[in-house]
Amino acid sequence: MSASDSIPLRRYRDPLAGLPVALGVSGSIAAYKALSLASALTQAGALVDTLLTPAATRLVQPLAFQALTHRKVTHALWDSASEMAMDHVAVAHRICAFVIAPATADLLARLALGLADDAVTTTALATVAPLLVAPAMEPQMWAHPATQAHVAVLEARGATFIGPRPGRMASGLEGLGRMAEPVEVIDALRLRLGRSGPLAGRHVVVGSGPTREPIDPVRFLSNASSGHMGLALCRALLHAGARVSLVTGPVALPPPMGAEVVAVETAQQMCGAILDLAPAADALLMAAAVADYRPLTVSGHKIKKSEGDSILPLTRTPDILASLDRHLAGRPGPRPYRVGFAAETGDLEAYARDKLQRKGLDLVVANRVPESFGMGRHQAILVGAHDAEPIAAESKDAMAQAIVERVIVALNDRQSPPAP
Ligand code: CTP
Helix, strand or coil, X not given: CCHHHHCCEECCCCCCCXXXXXXXXXXXXXXXXXXXXXXXXXXXXXXXXXXXXXXXHCCCCHHHHHHHHCCCEECCCCCCCCHHHHCCCHHHHHCCEEEEEEECXXXXXXXXXXXXXXXXXXXXXXXXXXXXXXXXXXXXXXXXXXXXXXXXXXXXXXXXXXCCEEEECCCCCEEEEECCCXXXXXXXXXXXXXXXXXXXXXXXXXXXXXXXXEEECCEEECXXXXXXXXXXXXXXXXXXXXXXXXEECCCCCCCCCCXXXXXXXCHHHHHHHHHHHHHHCXXXXXXXXXXXXEECCCCCCCCCCCCCCCCCCEEECCCHHXXXXXXXXXXXXXXXXXEEEEEECCCXXXXXXXXXXXXXXXXXEEEECCCCCCCCCEEEEEEECCCEEEEEECCHHHHHHHHXXXXXXHHXXXXXXXXX
């Protein structure tokens, strides 16, 4: 057994784990997507009570939801076997969130009016839990002023709308009216529930992805960073309630819902964006793989090949964290809590401590490579000014949560943010 095996493995804890949520389903053909949603919510650890309108039961079977969620399903207010017959507000009182997906135009109208004539609308009226709505209907119905007025009423009462999205309807028409995909609904739910988390009122900047240093109009120097770590950090921060600015180089992965994205290409551009945002932020998490060198000159035309070797003169790019440290020096007021990342094959703690001092950081996440590349067990040491905490995590998400926990503790030790 190696020493690192004795470090407890951090597992990703989904913010939905153990949370009671209700899933309301109304009579749109998109109700089939509610089955995937019920399954995904249950897999995320949520305790899902499904409520169906009478129209929904004509399209999807209550038994299917029961089989997926392992919980009773309510579809009739007046069914003596239903929990609602004994206590018609039981579900409303125990849930942390109410997700209605799909929501038809008819259901939006009844919600806006405060009607309570089925299990879904009765629960919506009786709960104080946040309401999230994923509409699905024909584009003309969505665009109708009556529907838009109901949406405005519900939004003014605090409901969060997810979609509808553009695309092909069941009718064959193209337009705005498709229900958002289940993964998007779940992201919105995690974000909504995080709003009152420990980082509520805090602003955190995340640097992520690679940079691209142009050689000519069609070539550049870059690296293989996928941006996975930066995005995992964004998600963990958003789920803890932070406002997140994501400064990212070019990546294939979509940014997490709720992050404010600043897209950059070069190290110089990333430096400008970070110096712009970070000084006023509460924290900066710099997970970007910034190119250390760029071509000394950028050719205005595509460079033609010639016989023999070619030499490309390079020059250093700005060190962004060190530039920020210099920028902050002498400025009054609190400084953002700054986290840097380092990939090392050995002497993790010693190299990390050197970076901590050179770049004026509060924490360095020193990853052991190549072990921490790709999937599987991730190992790192979180090196602060006075301590070094070894971490083993089952995934990048679990590692990101562990890092964000450190940020939460550090910011809690500082002054509370002003009330929003
Ligand atoms: N970084 C930066 N500006 C750069 C290069 C890196 O702000 N021009 C940041 C990275 O985002 C990361 C940390 O500095 O948070 C990594 O420091 P770096 O000195 O580049 O470490 P290594 O990549 O491990 O490189 P080396 O071993 O050569 O020091």
